[in-house]
Amino acid sequence: MQTPDEERELAEVIDRLTKRFPTASTAEVEGAVNVEYLALQGNPVRDFVPVLVEKQAKKRLKHSHSPSEE
Structure with missing residues (x-):
């Protein structure tokens, strides 16, 4: 179950x-x-769920998309 903080952090991710x-x-x-x-x-x-989610989602997206330079 998502907490309000998790929901906000995932939206930021x-x-x-x-x-x-x-x-x-x-x-x-x-x-x-x-x-x-x-x-x-x-x-x-x-x-650490939002941090772990972002790391793994980033890996998943790198397979099909190039990240922009930041």
Whole structure:
């Protein structure tokens, strides 16, 4: 279950990854984030879930899109 903080942090992850991968659609970025979030759903320690989700979603998106220079 997402906490309000997790929900806000995941929205920020989606925003950052959408900017980093401009050739990826928002739906693709959201999909990558959701896949990685669901993979960690049963994890009892929630503090680092958004960070871990962002790292894994970034790897997933790199396979099909080039990141922009920042």
